[in-house]
Amino acid sequence: MSAGLDGIVAAETVLSHVDGQAGHLVLRGLPVERAAESLDFEGITALLWQGFHPLGGRPEELRAAIGRARVQVAVRLPALLPAIAGLNAVEALRLMLAALPDGNPADDAVMAVAAVPVFIAARVRHGQGLDPVAPDAAAGHAADFLRMMTGVPAAPMLSRALDTYLVTISDHGLNASTFAARIVASTRAGMASSVVAGLCALKGPLHGGAPGPVLDMLDAIGTQDAAPAWLAAELAAGRRLMGFGHRIYRVRDPRAEVLKRAVAHLSSPRIDLAEQVEKAALTALARHRPDRPLETNVEFYTALLLDAVELDRDLFTPVFAMGRVAGWTAHVMEQEATGRLMRPASRYVGPMAA
Ligand SMILES: CC(C)(COP(=O)(O)OP(=O)(O)OC[C@H]1O[C@@H](n2cnc3c(N)ncnc32)[C@H](O)[C@@H]1OP(=O)(O)O)[C@@H](O)C(=O)NCCC(=O)NCCS
Structure with missing residues (x-):
C-alpha cells in the first residue's frame, strides 16, 4: 500500500515526463524550456493532441477551431451568468464547465479548451456589472482572453508572457x-x-490553489528585512510556505526558472522582494527540514507572472486551468485510446462482523 500513491505507476503516457531528481520536464519530447520559448498555447495543445485528435499536430487548423469554439461557447453566457451569483472565480468556472454536454470527445475537447477563458473573462466582467466582450475568433487564445476581460487589446508583451505561462x-x-x-x-x-x-x-x-497565497505571503512580509523572522514564525507555527516543496521534484522545479525569466521581461513591482523572500525561504526551509529537500516550485513565479500580467489573485487558479486543460484533454483522449477502467483496491482496517 502507498498512501498518496507515491511512486505508483498508474498509466503509460506519451504526453509528458517529469524527472524529479534531475529537475527536468519533457513535453512530447521537448524540454519545457524549449516549448515555452517556441510555442504558444495553441501550439502546445496541437502537440499534446498529436495522435489523439484529428487536429493534433495541425496548430493552424486547431487555432482556427479553438477561435470558432470561443465564439460558439459564448452563446451560453446569458443562461449561465445568473447562476454564478455568490460563487468565487474557480467555483463559477466549475459551474459553467459543468454545463457543457458530454458528446463527441473530439468536439468536446476543442470546446473545453475554448470555454475556459470565455467563462473566466465573462465572470470577471459580470462581477463588475459589465456585459461580456464577444470573443474574436481570429485572435490568439491568450490575447483574446485578456481582451475579453478588459475590453481593450492587451500589450503584446503581456499576452506573450501569458502564453509562456500557459505552455x-x-x-x-x-x-x-x-x-x-x-x-x-x-x-x-x-x-x-x-x-x-x-x-x-x-x-x-x-x-493549483497556491499562487494566490504566495502573493498574500509577499504582502504580509512587506519588506526584505522582515522576511527571515516572518518565515521562521510561519514554520514554527507548523504552517507550510506556499510556493515551496513538491511531491516529485527534489531540486528546483524547472518551470520556476522558465517563469522567472519570463517575469524579467515584464515590469513586476514585486520581483525584487520576491527574489529576496525566495532566498530567505530556502534558507529557512533547509534549517527547518535538513532531512527533506524543499525547493521553489512552479507556483512561486506563477504568482509573480500572473500579477505582472495584471490578473487579480482570485483568477490564478482559473488561469492555471486555462493552461492545464490542454493536458487534461490530451490525457482523457489517451486514456480512452489506451487505458483501462481505473479501480484500485483498499485495505479494510475496520471491524469484521462478529
Ligand atoms: C506541494 C506539497 C503539497 C508536496 O507535498 P508532499 O510531497 O506530500 O510533501 P509532504 O507533505 O510529504 O512534506 C514532507 C514534509 O515537508 C514539509 N513541507 C513540505 N512542503 C513544505 C512547505 N512548503 N513549507 C514547509 N514545510 C513543508 C511537510 O510539512 C512535511 O513535514 P512532515 O513530514 O513533518 O509532515 C507541499 O510541499 C506543500 O504543501 N507545499 C506548499 C503548497 C504549494 O506550494 N503547492 C503547490 C505545489 S506545485
Whole structure:
C-alpha cells in the first residue's frame, strides 16, 4: 500500500515526463524550456493532441477551431451568468464547465479548451456589472482572453508572457488533477465530465490553489528585512510556505526558472522582494527540514507572472486551468485510446462482523 500513491505507476503516457531528481520536464519530447520559448498555447495543445485528435499536430487548423469554439461557447453566457451569483472565480468556472454536454470527445475537447477563458473573462466582467466582450475568433487564445476581460487589446508583451505561462503548465505527468480527469475518463463518462473532475482537484491549495497565497505571503512580509523572522514564525507555527516543496521534484522545479525569466521581461513591482523572500525561504526551509529537500516550485513565479500580467489573485487558479486543460484533454483522449477502467483496491482496517 502507498498512501498518496507515491511512486505508483498508474498509466503509460506519451504526453509528458517529469524527472524529479534531475529537475527536468519533457513535453512530447521537448524540454519545457524549449516549448515555452517556441510555442504558444495553441501550439502546445496541437502537440499534446498529436495522435489523439484529428487536429493534433495541425496548430493552424486547431487555432482556427479553438477561435470558432470561443465564439460558439459564448452563446451560453446569458443562461449561465445568473447562476454564478455568490460563487468565487474557480467555483463559477466549475459551474459553467459543468454545463457543457458530454458528446463527441473530439468536439468536446476543442470546446473545453475554448470555454475556459470565455467563462473566466465573462465572470470577471459580470462581477463588475459589465456585459461580456464577444470573443474574436481570429485572435490568439491568450490575447483574446485578456481582451475579453478588459475590453481593450492587451500589450503584446503581456499576452506573450501569458502564453509562456500557459505552455509551461500545460501538462505535468500524473499530477492530482490529471489523475482525477483520467479516472473519470476511464469510466467513459466523457470529456466535459473529466475536465470538471480535473478542475475540482486543481482547486485545492496543495495543488493549483497556491499562487494566490504566495502573493498574500509577499504582502504580509512587506519588506526584505522582515522576511527571515516572518518565515521562521510561519514554520514554527507548523504552517507550510506556499510556493515551496513538491511531491516529485527534489531540486528546483524547472518551470520556476522558465517563469522567472519570463517575469524579467515584464515590469513586476514585486520581483525584487520576491527574489529576496525566495532566498530567505530556502534558507529557512533547509534549517527547518535538513532531512527533506524543499525547493521553489512552479507556483512561486506563477504568482509573480500572473500579477505582472495584471490578473487579480482570485483568477490564478482559473488561469492555471486555462493552461492545464490542454493536458487534461490530451490525457482523457489517451486514456480512452489506451487505458483501462481505473479501480484500485483498499485495505479494510475496520471491524469484521462478529
Ligand atoms: C506541494 C506539497 C503539497 C508536496 O507535498 P508532499 O510531497 O506530500 O510533501 P509532504 O507533505 O510529504 O512534506 C514532507 C514534509 O515537508 C514539509 N513541507 C513540505 N512542503 C513544505 C512547505 N512548503 N513549507 C514547509 N514545510 C513543508 C511537510 O510539512 C512535511 O513535514 P512532515 O513530514 O513533518 O509532515 C507541499 O510541499 C506543500 O504543501 N507545499 C506548499 C503548497 C504549494 O506550494 N503547492 C503547490 C505545489 S506545485
